[in-house]
Amino acid sequence: MTGVRTATLDDVARAAGVSRATASRVVTGQGPASPRARDRVTAAVAALGYVPDASARALVTRTGTRLAIAVIGHTAAVLDDPYVGRVLTSAAHVAAEREVGVSLHWLPLADPGSLARLADGRGLGGLVVVNPTRPALETVPRTLRGRVAAVGVGARHVPSFDVDNRAGTDGVVRHLVRTGRHRIAMVTGPSWLPCGDRAVDAYRRVLRDSGGEPRVVTGDFTAARGAKAAVEIMARWPDTDAVFALSDLTALGVLDGLHALGVRVPGDVAVAGFDDIAFAGLSRPALTTSTHPVEDIAAAAAQAVLDRRDTSGATFYPSALVVRDSA
Amino acid sequence: MTGVRTATLDDVARAAGVSRATASRVVTGQGPASPRARDRVTAAVAALGYVPDASARALVTRTGTRLAIAVIGHTAAVLDDPYVGRVLTSAAHVAAEREVGVSLHWLPLADPGSLARLADGRGLGGLVVVNPTRPALETVPRTLRGRVAAVGVGARHVPSFDVDNRAGTDGVVRHLVRTGRHRIAMVTGPSWLPCGDRAVDAYRRVLRDSGGEPRVVTGDFTAARGAKAAVEIMARWPDTDAVFALSDLTALGVLDGLHALGVRVPGDVAVAGFDDIAFAGLSRPALTTSTHPVEDIAAAAAQAVLDRRDTSGATFYPSALVVRDSA
DNA sequence: CCCACACATGGAAGCGCTTCCACCGCAATA
DNA sequence: TATTGCGGTGGAAGCGCTTCCATGTGTGGG
Numbered sequence: 115m116t117g118v119r120t121a122t123l124d125d126v127a128r129a130a131g132v133s134r135a136t137a138s139r140v141v142t143g144q145g146p147a148s149p150r151a152r153d154r155v156t157a158a159v160a161a162l163g164y165v166p167d168a169s170a171r172a173l174v175t176r177t178g179t180r181l182a183i184a185v186i187g188h189t190a191a192v193l194d195d196p197y198v199g200r201v202l203t204s205a206a207h208v209a210a211e212r213e214v215g216v217s218l219h220w221l222p223l224a225d226p227g228s229l230a231r232l233a234d235g236r237g238l239g240g241l242v243v244v245n246p247t248r249p250a251l252e253t254v255p256r257t258l259r260g261r262v263a264a265v266g267v268g269a270r271h272v273p274s275f276d277v278d279n280r281a282g283t284d285g286v287v288r289h290l291v292r293t294g295r296h297r298i299a300m301v302t303g304p305s306w307l308p309c310g311d312r313a314v315d316a317y318r319r320v321l322r323d324s325g326g327e328p329r330v331v332t333g334d335f336t337a338a339r340g341a342k343a344a345v346e347i348m349a350r351w352p353d354t355d356a357v358f359a360l361s362d363l364t365a366l367g368v369l370d371g372l373h374a375l376g377v378r379v380p381g382d383v384a385v386a387g388f389d390d391i392a393f394a395g396l397s398r399p400a401l402t403t404s405t406h407p408v409e410d411i412a413a414a415a416a417q418a419v420l421d422r423r424d425t426s427g428a429t430f431y432p433s434a435l436v437v438r439d440s441a
Numbered sequence: 442m443t444g445v446r447t448a449t450l451d452d453v454a455r456a457a458g459v460s461r462a463t464a465s466r467v468v469t470g471q472g473p474a475s476p477r478a479r480d481r482v483t484a485a486v487a488a489l490g491y492v493p494d495a496s497a498r499a500l501v502t503r504t505g506t507r508l509a510i511a512v513i514g515h516t517a518a519v520l521d522d523p524y525v526g527r528v529l530t531s532a533a534h535v536a537a538e539r540e541v542g543v544s545l546h547w548l549p550l551a552d553p554g555s556l557a558r559l560a561d562g563r564g565l566g567g568l569v570v571v572n573p574t575r576p577a578l579e580t581v582p583r584t585l586r587g588r589v590a591a592v593g594v595g596a597r598h599v600p601s602f603d604v605d606n607r608a609g610t611d612g613v614v615r616h617l618v619r620t621g622r623h624r625i626a627m628v629t630g631p632s633w634l635p636c637g638d639r640a641v642d643a644y645r646r647v648l649r650d651s652g653g654e655p656r657v658v659t660g661d662f663t664a665a666r667g668a669k670a671a672v673e674i675m676a677r678w679p680d681t682d683a684v685f686a687l688s689d690l691t692a693l694g695v696l697d698g699l700h701a702l703g704v705r706v707p708g709d710v711a712v713a714g715f716d717d718i719a720f721a722g723l724s725r726p727a728l729t730t731s732t733h734p735v736e737d738i739a740a741a742a743a744q745a746v747l748d749r750r751d752t753s754g755a756t757f758y759p760s761a762l763v764v765r766d767s768a
Numbered sequence: 769c770c771c772a773c774a775c776a777t778g779g780a781a782g783c784g785c786t787t788c789c790a791c792c793g794c795a796a797t798a
Numbered sequence: 799t800a801t802t803g804c805g806g807t808g809g810a811a812g813c814g815c816t817t818c819c820a821t822g823t824g825t826g827g828g
Contacts, residue, residue: 168496169495173496180544199526216544219533219543
């Protein structure tokens with residue numbers, strides 16, 4: 115059944131007429147080796163199609179060479195969101211460039227031990243957590259401290275990479291004000307995600323300056339929630355003239371909900387989102403939003419972790435207003 | 442610096458007052474163990490916070506326990522596509538349920554050796570390839586034969602899991618015909634993806650039956666290409682009254698291109714897509730398309746691989762027409 | 769011409785784990 | 799009471815690899 119036995123370093127050494135130690139040195143490029151030995155070993159490697167066994171190597175070097183990416187919040191809310199895909203993609207690229215494997219994990223929000231279990235042995239070189247809660251972050255095993263980075267949460271006690279939600283929100287809401295909107299509602303993210311606090315804060319601040327009343331509805335980053343939120347908002351505050359959602363997906367849902375209500379956008383109500391996902395430009399009306407260097411953020415997180423750089427504290431990336439048709 | 446030494450199975454055994462062999466039996470749940478031993482070992486595991494080292498385990502069991510998911514076509518075209526995200530997500534779920542790790546790989550289309558290199562040791566339990574070309578598939582090392590499944594390509598010489606492109610296309614195009622459209626253009630997928638052939642074939646067949654002329658434009662599954670394709674189509678065949686794109690993303694682009702041209706949808710031209718991505722229902726007009734059990738397909742592929750089931754040949758899944766506003 | 773030194777090399781240990789095998793004590797059977 | 803059988807157990811081997819260490823070979827300087 116098995117039949118094909120894969121070549122081991124022993125086979126290579128034997129074929130090259132050297133010891134396993136020498137073969138190892140050549141293959142890894144560490145330590146001295148004569149040109150002659152080098153040639154013979156590389157030839158043998160090629161001939162036998164030798165590929166080092168990652169497990170065995172990791173076992174002895176203790177240098178787990180794998181980047182784990184954990185996405186917290188194992189729900190459709192997270193899975194459908196292109197934002198998550200962008201983070202994954204970018205982090206995976208960084209890992210691929212350095213030839214380290216990537217492992218993907220979807221962790222339910224409610225399971226506090228899951229992050230800890232993820233350490234599964236010492237196989238990982240680092241861990242990038244997307245949208246983690248603070249409690250979840252605290253369960254990360256001590257062995258991994260200094261090799262963890264969080265993406266998308268302005269947490270303080272772990273290297274955190276996020277867009278500057280405060281400034282981004284400020285920019286969008288000010289744009290709304292500038293274009294004559296004053297009864298602006300906001301659909302936030304899920305309450306367990308701390309990054310939303312900073313955004314809501316910025317929103318309240320702008321409203322205070324412009325003399326508006328805050329109208330906050332809690333969302334969950336889904337489109338479905340956005341549609342419902344639109345209905346809620348218009349029922350509760352019928353004179354609303356703008357809705358800002360902290361997620362494009364939600365904003366798209368708002369657009370939909372408003373449309374169903376017969377409300378014209380941007381005529382009656384302006385709508386703005388956050389993230390600038392690919393579809394933001396394809397909706398009708400095209401969505402005004404704030405664009406984020408999501409790929410840069412994720413790449414930076416992955417790099418920090420892989421470099422074992424201990425960048426404690428949070429790094430915020432700038433976002434830029436993108437004015438389209440909806441606001 | 443290092444400080445914390447993680448507990449090994451030896452530590453557990455010592456703490457529990459049993460041999461390492463017994464500790465291993467309890468931890469893995471394989472082999473006999475007295476209730477007494479079982480209790481003591483589990484207690485020790487909890488006390489020491491022991492987590493088995495995956496590398497060491499994989500090394501001895503030779504049962505690489507990791508599902509690799511490789512996405513071919515390392516371009517924005519692929520990365521932005523929600524379809525890929527859905528496949529990833531679903532496959533990752535299956536893996537998570539069985540407690541096997543997932544590793545993600547983005548492979549450039551042009552690099553034929555990359556799939557082979559992916560075997561990196563014998564660490565993998567299986568490989569799911571998304572949108573592979575036939576040549577790419579042929580480079581998969583012999584050691585992995587029987588542990589590979591392809592998603593999204595009607596290939597024959599590897600277990601392949603795909604939607605029934607033929608039937609799906611047939612359904613959509615017939616719907617177009619049924620609603621009075623006869624000058625129907627089609628935007629295909631990239632030419633290197635064999636699954637498109639079956640779709641084009643179905644399209645031609647329906648047109649032949651209904652007396653229409655085929656109008657085929659090659660696409661690449663991106664929205665940008667869709668927008669350009671719309672312009673090309675209207676320039677080349679100005680009397681076109683329907684466009685069918687083999688990807689929702691592309692269809693959305695077509696919608697956009699048509700809009701820019703001042704063409705009304707569905708008034709002047711009907712537009713239909715394929716895949717039923719989340720945004721299909723959110724566009725204006727909402728996109729008529731064909732819905733696919735992408736999650737089921739990906740899950741089936743992952744399961745087949747993980748079960749070492751050798752389901753050679755292709756399995757096709759049904760798709761269903763979703764009529765919305767655009768056609 | 770000999771000694772020292774660097775460099776190249778092979779032997780062997782050991783990473784943490786699973787698993788074969790031999791062993792022991794016990795209850796059930798003859 | 800002597801034998802069989804079996805569940806529970808520990809010893810030990812070994813998975814494929816890196817790396818320490820001791821040994822061997824060549825070169826330079828004295």
